[in-house]
Amino acid sequence: MNPNEAPRTRIRLRYSKIGRIRFTSHRDVARIWERSLRRTGLPVAQTEGFSPRAKLHFGLALATGYESDAEYLDVDFKRADVEVKEVLEALVSVLPDGIATTAAAVLMPGAMSLQQAVTSCDWDIELVDVTADDLARWVDRVCGAATLMVTRERKGRQITDDMAPQVRALEVGEPTSRGVRLLATLGTQPRAARPSELLAALEPVYRPVLVRRTRQWIEQDGARLEPLEVGAAPAQRTTVGVQ
Numbered sequence: 480m481n482p483n484e485a486p487r488t489r490i491r492l493r494y495s496k497i498g499r500i501r502f503t504s505h506r507d508v509a510r511i512w513e514r515s516l517r518r519t520g521l522p523v524a525q526t527e528g529f530s531p532r533a534k535l536h537f538g539l540a541l542a543t544g545y546e547s548d549a550e551y552l553d554v555d556f557k558r559a560d561v562e563v564k565e566v567l568e569a570l571v572s573v574l575p576d577g578i579a580t581t582a583a584a585v586l587m588p589g590a591m592s593l594q595q596a597v598t599s600c601d602w603d604i605e606l607v608d609v610t611a612d613d614l615a616r617w618v619d620r621v622c623g624a625a626t627l628m629v630t631r632e633r634k635g636r637q638i639t640d641d642m643a644p645q646v647r648a649l650e651v652g653e654p655t656s657r658g659v660r661l662l663a664t665l666g667t668q669p670r671a672a673r674p675s676e677l678l679a680a681l682e683p684v685y686r687p688v689l690v691r692r693t694r695q696w697i698e699q700d701g702a703r704l705e706p707l708e709v710g711a712a713p714a715q716r717t718t719v720g721v722q
Contacts, residue, residue: 538706627680
C-alpha cells in the first residue's frame with residue numbers, strides 16, 4: 480500500500496439470489512451490484528484510469544438459471560471506519576427483488592480471494608421424472624464409479640476431465656411436490672465441477688427443474704469453514720447477520 484494512501488476496509492458480503500432473478504447472468508449481476516452500491520452513497524473505492532469502476536471482487540460464478548443461498552462478494556471501501564451494519568442497512572432498500580444480503584464480515588489485510596479459497600460447494604438439485612428408488616440406485620453407481628469422464632470446452636478446445644474426485648458427497652434428499660431432491664457436494668479445485676456435468680456423467684441423464692447452491696466451503700487445517708469465517712478480523716463486531 481502507498482504510505483500516503485488512507486487506510487481502507489474490505490468487507491465480505493454473503494447474499495442470496497432467488498426467484499426470477501436467477502435468469503440474470505453473472506456479468507449482469509455484477510452490474511447490479513455496482514449500481515446498487517453507488518445508490519447507497521457508501522465510500523466504495525474506485526479503480527484508477529479513464530473509466531473508474533467500483534473495486535468489487537466476486538467469488539465463483541453461478542450459472543444462469545441457478546438459485547443460491549450463499550453467494551459472496553468482497554467490496555473495498557475508501558475508509559477504515561466503515562461498519563458492516565451500516566453497509567447491510569444501506570443495501571436493504573437498493574437491491575432488486577430476489578437479491579438480499581444475509582451477512583457480512585470485515586476482512587483482515589491479505590485475506591485470500593474467494594476464487595482461490597473456496598474448495599467445494601453444496602448443491603440442492605430438484606429432479607422430475609425419477610423416483611427416489613431409481614435415483615438412489617443412480618447415486619450408488621456414481622459413488623462407486625472409478626472414473627466419471629466429462630468433456631468441457633476450454634479456450635476453444637474440447638478437454639476431457641475425470642470429475643470423480645470432485646464428487647465429495649451425494650445423497651437422495653426429501654421428495655418435493657414436483658419430484659425428488661438430489662443433495663451434492665462438488666469440488667471447485669482445480670476447476671469447479673458443475674451440477675449439469677454430474678447429472679450427465681452416467682445414464683440415465685437427469686434434467687433438473689431447479690438447482691440451488693446452498694453453501695460454499697473453504698478447507699483449512701482439516702476443517703470446513705464458510706467464507707465469512709476465513710480471514711475475518713478478530714473483533715466480534717465484524718460479523719453481522721441479517722435476521
